[in-house]
Amino acid sequence: MSADEVILRVPAKSDYVALVRVVLAAAASIDPDSRDDRVDDLRIAVSEAVTNAVEAHQLAGTDSRIEVRCLTDDSTVEVTVRDRGPGFDPDAVPSMPNVETPERLLFENGLGLPLMRRLVDRTDIESHDDGTLVRLFIDTASKTKTP
Amino acid sequence: MQFGSRVDFGGDYTVVVVEGDIDMAAAPGLRSLMQRTIADGNPSLIVDLTECSLIDSAGLGILLGGLRRARAAGGTLELVVPFDHLRRTFEICDLDRVFTLHASSDQAAHAIASTAERIA
DSSP states (O other), rough: OOOOEEEEEEOTTTTTHHHHHHHHHHHHSSTTTTHHHHHHHHHHHHHHHHHHHHHHHHHHHOOOOOEEEEEEEEEEEEEEEOOOOOOOOOOOOOOOOOTTTTGGGGGSSSSSHHHHHHHSSEEEEETTTTEEEEEEEEEEOOOOOOO | OOOOOEEESSSOOOEEEEEESSSSSHHHHHHHHHHHHHHHHHHOOEEEEEEEEOOOOHHHHHHHHHHHHHHHOOOOOEOOOHHHHHHHHHHHGGGTSSSSSEEHHHHHHHHHHHHHHHHH
């Protein structure tokens, strides 16, 4: 099977995150060898990437659209999410307090990047002051990574 | 799947049943629902995720905030997460060490009753 590409350009609004999840999960499920649990992993990872993009556009005050590309080749899926936000340092994400301390409950944010990275096989992030490009790679026929 | 919720008021606790996906679009609604419920004098909540199809970091953050508010009001927050695909999201983020992930609302209710007995 040759590679197939799906391209979405969506408004930077929270309601469109679900739309992207639905379309990309459907695209990833076309391969008969794809596993439901891996497609679920992809749905969450995509949700995190697009959520970050929506927040980046809201922060930058731009009404430009977020571009999502999904390239499928058999069970291999590559998703690219490109935003025009102000960028960030992916290595400078603050660490969380120990989960068993009361202080942990004060941090409602900051789970997205680690979750995204744990769900897919590889994550590449390029971020500059004019936008961020996130690439997610997952083999949907492989077994789920253990927590 | 579109987010929805309903609230069942009981005696010692209130059950919030969540349906659909909890993402950045749904999170503000769930946050305000839990805040209102606690502020109305129902500090112990059971959030039932049996009919929840997906939770991402926005939803997890809302539940952490809900637990903090419930405890501050003298109550607690117990989760019903019977299915593996949702439990896995909690486990990846180590939040299964913050919340007890109950298999049923009866189990969650029992946990609340046990906590109340300990305090009494």
